[in-house]
Amino acid sequence: MPASPAGQLRSIAIGVTDLDAAERFYNDTWRLETVAKTEDAVYLRGAGPFHHILALHRSVRPDVRHVTFSVATRADLDAIAARTPAAGGRLLSEPAAVDEPGGGTAVTIADPQGRILRFVHGDERHDARSHADAPSRITHVVFNSADVAAAQRFYEEALGFRLSDRTKIMAFMRCNSDHHSIALADSNADTLNHIAFVMPDLDAVMRGAGRMRDAGWPIEWGVGRHGPGNNVFAYFVGPDDFVIEYTADVLQVDDAYKVGGPSDWQWPPGRFDQWGVSQPPSERIKQAQKTIRFIEQ
Structure with missing residues (x-):
């Protein structure tokens, strides 16, 4: 691309x-x-x-x-x-x-x-460190949007993002080989939906989910595997009700990737991920995903 x-x-x-x-x-x-x-x-x-x-x-x-x-x-x-x-x-x-x-x-x-x-x-960098249980970076943020089409146009025209997939509720936008760095979720408010931190692999996601549960932070959605992006996920509601995700196996794409539409991303009734093992998102996470706003400037 x-x-x-x-x-x-x-x-x-x-x-x-x-x-x-x-x-x-x-x-x-x-x-x-x-x-x-x-x-x-x-x-x-x-x-x-x-x-x-x-x-x-x-x-x-x-x-x-x-x-x-x-x-x-x-x-x-x-x-x-x-x-x-x-x-x-x-x-x-x-x-x-x-x-x-x-x-x-x-x-x-x-x-x-x-x-x-x-x-x-020109910002400072560190030497990367090997850590089996630490996130390496943030792989995407998801924004709720009262007008996804308008937001999508801006990210395309001003910033050179491209659409990777469009589901019934979300537009997945990329600016490099990651399937998406930003996703825009249909909503009635322009708030933060969640922040996704990429882990080394599936085992690291699972160990991280166990560590969170041990510390009193229950899994609010997952563990499962998404459709768009193909990434493994486990979602939590962290301090101050920020929704945070451990993820891994983020799909890498290029110009040959075929943009999917809503009909390409439908699960059978009662299924909430590719594997069919994840429970639905909790009521707590669904509320937390709506509340955090950007400061005004």
Whole structure:
């Protein structure tokens, strides 16, 4: 596929109401590692090379501050800045130095529905580390959208995303070889649906699910295997009711991939994944998937 200027999903910054407790959870149970701290923020890395993949910010209510992508060149930043207004988004900041751990140069935009996206080049990297039970990176985020068609057009026109699959309820969008980095879910509100962290393999997902249950965090959906993306999944409702997913085996695609439609992704009655073993999503997760909003800017 033609290169998207968006590059690769790097990190998400979220507001949490108990910063110390959230850090303990993401360190001890979710298996991320703190790499930097300020008075009001904690930055956590995975096993991959990105400086951090999750930033926790002290907040009076849960929220999403921004989603960050790592781009290949400075020219990609300029292209995004130029294309965003014409596609219906807002340019919040021209390319400028990033004033937080990890550094780099970034452009910040808001999509037509108010989600804040940041694109960074030249940020710090770590040597990747081998860890059988730690997420390496965030593989996708899912946004609820009151107008999926409008959001899809923006991601295509401004950021070079392409549609991988469209189910009855969701559009799966890619900007590299991952089947999707963003998915847009039909909804009545523009909120965060969930964050997916990729694990080394199925066994790591299963061990992670067991570790979560041992720590008092029940599986809210899964374990199973999705249709679009073919990825294994286990979903949880974490601190402040953020919905988080352990996943593995994310499908890699290229230009030869045939875009699927709703008729291609239907399960028999009573089935909620490819395998037919997963229970349906819990009522708790269905409510949590609707509530977390982006900050306004």
